[in-house]
Amino acid sequence: MAPSQHSRTTAKLPELMNRHLNMYARAASVAGVGLLAVTQPAEAKIVYTSADVQISDFGVFPYALDLNNDGIADFTFPTYDFENSGFFVSRMYVAPAVKGNRVWGVRYAAALKAGVRVGVEGKFNLTGTLLMGSSSGTSAHINRRGPWDNGGKGVKNRYLGLKFIIEDKIHFGWARINFTNPANVILTGYAYETIANKAIVTGETKGPDEDSPEESRVTPMPTSKPATLGALALGAPGLSIWRREKVAGARSQAN
Numbered sequence: 001m002a003p004s005q006h007s008r009t010t011a012k013l014p015e016l017m018n019r020h021l022n023m024y025a026r027a028a029s030v031a032g033v034g035l036l037a038v039t040q041p042a043e044a045k046i047v048y049t050s051a052d053v054q055i056s057d058f059g060v061f062p063y064a065l066d067l068n069n070d071g072i073a074d075f076t077f078p079t080y081d082f083e084n085s086g087f088f089v090s091r092m093y094v095a096p097a098v099k100g101n102r103v104w105g106v107r108y109a110a111a112l113k114a115g116v117r118v119g120v121e122g123k124f125n126l127t128g129t130l131l132m133g134s135s136s137g138t139s140a141h142i143n144r145r146g147p148w149d150n151g152g153k154g155v156k157n158r159y160l161g162l163k164f165i166i167e168d169k170i171h172f173g174w175a176r177i178n179f180t181n182p183a184n185v186i187l188t189g190y191a192y193e194t195i196a197n198k199a200i201v202t203g204e205t206k207g208p209d210e211d212s213p214e215e216s217r218v219t220p221m222p223t224s225k226p227a228t229l230g231a232l233a234l235g236a237p238g239l240s241i242w243r244r245e246k247v248a249g250a251r252s253q254a255n
Contacts, residue, residue, distance in 0.1 A: 048191040048205035056185035092182040095129040104161030111158040119199025159202035169196035
């Protein structure tokens with residue numbers, strides 16, 4: 001039977017144009033994968049652990065703080081207690097338990113308030129162990145030192161700013177403490193940021209921290225160029241779109 005007059009025949013594109021379309025399609029595919037790769041932001045997560053523990057018990061083994069709960073102590077709280085003939089000394093320290101870990105402070109460990117950003121801009125000491133508070137003297141006269149002792153008044157809900165190492169990468173965290181005197185120090189909670197080199201704010205127990213300057217940023221997606229490649233990636237159906245874009249571009253240049 002003879003073919004119908006209305007039967008369709010397959011249209012063949014010129015070979016040169018077909019090759020161009022194939023090249024554009026491959027380029028669009030590569031560009032699309034690249035855009036997906038650069039626009040995926042890292043998800044920040046704060047891991048918080050509630051606590052209510054006395055960390056100033058005097059003894060040979062100081063309290064060990066494991067910030068990320070991996071079984072490895074990150075910081076310890078050494079204490080010193082001496083008394084003789086009515087004279088006494090009582091001191092509380094914080095010390096890195098791993099090389100590279102640091103505490104915010106210079107001569108003393110800082111007693112940070114809530115809302116302080118702990119990150120790469122932090123004032124972390126270079127020496128290691130820092131004094132938190134000290135009381136010494138006699139019952140008639142007592143000398144007090146350190147921001148945590150606070151002249152004998154102590155502090156409540158203050159924070160240690162902490163920098164520590166997880167798998168050779170720097171992370172930031174905090175420890176919330178009530179400090180009455182060197183012999184009465186209570187740890188009430190601690191937290192750390194899971195993203196390396198990303199700041200954490202003292203008191204925050206949930207992420208992400210939207211305002212962090214270290215937060216991964218989304219690279220803006222280009223508009224005109226990928227759109228053209230996307231149309232050409234459709235193959236023959238996208239040819240008309242591509243032609244309309246070229247015509248529109250030519251008209252805008254003419255105007």
